[in-house]
Amino acid sequence: MRPMASGRLLFRFAIGIMQLSAQRFGSVLRAASATHPPVPREAAAEARASRLRDVAIGSLAAIPGAVTELRSLVHARTLRLRRLARRYVRLRSDLPSIPRGLARLELWQARAVEQLDRLAESGQHEQAAGRTLAAGVVKRLIEGGAHEVAESPDLKRVIQEQSQGIAGAALTEIRNRSAQADDAAESLARRILGIRRESPA
Amino acid sequence: MSEEVVTAQRAGFMSRFTAFVLDAVILTVALRGATWFVVASDKTLRGFHHLIDPAAIIRALVPALVAVYLTMFWRLFGQTPGKWLMGLKVVRPGGGPLTFGRALLRCAGYLLSALPAYAGFIWILGPRRRGWHDQIAGTQVVYVRRRPVEGARALARAPSA
Numbered sequence: 102m103r104p105m106a107s108g109r110l111l112f113r114f115a116i117g118i119m120q121l122s123a124q125r126f127g128s129v130l131r132a133a134s135a136t137h138p139p140v141p142r143e144a145a146a147e148a149r150a151s152r153l154r155d156v157a158i159g160s161l162a163a164i165p166g167a168v169t170e171l172r173s174l175v176h177a178r179t180l181r182l183r184r185l186a187r188r189y190v191r192l193r194s195d196l197p198s199i200p201r202g203l204a205r206l207e208l209w210q211a212r213a214v215e216q217l218d219r220l221a222e223s224g225q226h227e228q229a230a231g232r233t234l235a236a237g238v239v240k241r242l243i244e245g246g247a248h249e250v251a252e253s254p255d256l257k258r259v260i261q262e263q264s265q266g267i268a269g270a271a272l273t274e275i276r277n278r279s280a281q282a283d284d285a286a287e288s289l290a291r292r293i294l295g296i297r298r299e300s301p302a
Numbered sequence: 303m304s305e306e307v308v309t310a311q312r313a314g315f316m317s318r319f320t321a322f323v324l325d326a327v328i329l330t331v332a333l334r335g336a337t338w339f340v341v342a343s344d345k346t347l348r349g350f351h352h353l354i355d356p357a358a359i360i361r362a363l364v365p366a367l368v369a370v371y372l373t374m375f376w377r378l379f380g381q382t383p384g385k386w387l388m389g390l391k392v393v394r395p396g397g398g399p400l401t402f403g404r405a406l407l408r409c410a411g412y413l414l415s416a417l418p419a420y421a422g423f424i425w426i427l428g429p430r431r432r433g434w435h436d437q438i439a440g441t442q443v444v445y446v447r448r449r450p451v452e453g454a455r456a457l458a459r460a461p462s463a
Contacts, residue, residue, distance in 0.1 A: 116410060203434040219427075270386070270447060272389070272448075273389075273448055275387075275388070276317075276388060276389035276445075276447070279316055279320055279388055279389075280314070280317060280445060281311075282314075282316035282317070283313065283314020283316045283317050284314065284426065285315045285316075286314060286315050287314055287315065287427055287429075287431075290315075290427040290428075
């Protein structure tokens, strides 16, 4: 099997990452938007400074709808044109160039549809491959990162120093308390037995 | 970073008793574990001719094993694990380490201290903080305390950038 070019792999990875992100964070975003109700229009309208941004975002959001409308409009117009052309051909069927032109138009249309189908199929394949690639790479990156952090000598040194510091402090506390208990026990014994005080050193 | 420094102050009864209890726990766990291992091995190999009871041998060896534990730790490190945990060290009156003979004598002194109802240990409560075994072996038990090393202190004094 021939190795894939880096640019193609990067493209595939980018598609996969986008799709995975959309899948994984989509539910989180939906939940967040459900818990935070949208700001009322009146309040949003008052923010004049952000009006340009709102317009830009609104335009971007309207693109899919506009494209659909444009498509249906074009479809309707071309349909009318084709009807007119057919009627004209029926009337002037003796002219050979027009049916030939129409046949060529239909051939181009069929080719275009075929090409679009191929592109769509290729796109679906790219998306599936991208998702698989991105999932594998993200997993490897996370594992690699975790391994890198776990094996980091600096982190190990910090943890060791912290542990030693905590253990050492606990040990020192126990030793100091036991030394105080020594003095208390001696003081009690002296009082019971009536022994005079003397420096232990 | 810190280092352990031997002080000149003799340790009192409670610290030493706690260290003794810790050593007793360590010895008990070790000997019980060894006994379990030997008995389990014996049961596994029971098909062979059974002449001796290995658990009985270990039980018989307990005093000798305890003596070896104490003597070797005092000779090699000046402290048993229990004494290390409590920050204690057995030294000669001048502060030097124990010889093997002195460590052995101290171990024997334990027996003498224990014989009259542990009266020899009560002497630790006295002003000199020395039991009979200390006086017999010419030893003393002193505190060991942690103090920061020079490099760490210099680092702590250095102005931050």
